[in-house]
Amino acid sequence: MGRIATETRLVAGLVLKVEIEKHCNRIQTEILEFVKEKVLKAFYDKEINIRKIVNNIITTIVLKCGLVIWPNLMEFLFSALNSPEVLIIESGVDCLSKIIDDSVKLFEYEGNRELLAALLPKLIELIPRLELSSEARSQALFTINILIFSLGSLLLPYLESLYPVLLLNFILIRLFYNLVVIRELLQ
Numbered sequence: 001m002g003r004i005a006t007e008t009r010l011v012a013g014l015v016l017k018v019e020i021e022k023h024c025n026r027i028q029t030e031i032l033e034f035v036k037e038k039v040l041k042a043f044y045d046k047e048i049n050i051r052k053i054v055n056n057i058i059t060t061i062v063l064k065c066g067l068v069i070w071p072n073l074m075e076f077l078f079s080a081l082n083s084p085e086v087l088i089i090e091s092g093v094d095c096l097s098k099i100i101d102d103s104v105k106l107f108e109y110e111g112n113r114e115l116l117a118a119l120l121p122k123l124i125e126l127i128p129r130l131e132l133s134s135e136a137r138s139q140a141l142f143t144i145n146i147l148i149f150s151l152g153s154l155l156l157p158y159l160e161s162l163y164p165v166l167l168l169n170f171i172l173i174r175l176f177y178n179l180v181v182i183r184e185l186l187q
Contacts (some may be wrong), residue, residue: 016035047113082122
């Protein structure tokens with residue numbers, strides 16, 4: 001069987017996303033499990049546009065069906081943030097950013113707060129990583145802002161443990177900014 005064209009795969013992904021959006025509550029469990037399995041496999045695709053549509057499908061499933069139907073999703077995305085491959089890290093940041101932007105209320109529940117305790121330091125660590133694209137680093141920062149502004153009072157128990165990470169990353173970001181300014185002045 002030949003390779004399916006990227007454009008065809010993108011259209012199929014968009015159609016799947018729309019169908020999930022419309023009918024999530026009526027999709028049979030076996031079919032949804034099949035979709036989740038194939039979506040996680042496509043998460044590693046070499047085509048960036050495929051990975052982006054996969055992230056949109058994942059976000060739609062979480063938004064329309066809930067996080068409870070996909071208990072291992074956050075663990076999967078956390079492992080993506082720890083990947084040695086930059087593209088996988090960036091895809092993980094993109095997906096988490098979309099989920100949190102669209103579904104931040106999911107993290108208000110007691111069981112999901114521990115996810116925040118693990119997620120915030122990881123996102124903070126990604127910001128000064130120069131091998132990541134500026135888009136991925138800005139998405140990480142955007143996601144941190146959403147969490148802090150939307151769930152600030154819920155995060156108070158975790159903030160004290162984040163101070164050392166925040167301080168170190170603030171220093172690194174400031175240093176990076178100074179280097180960029182110096183480079184521009186020398187040109």
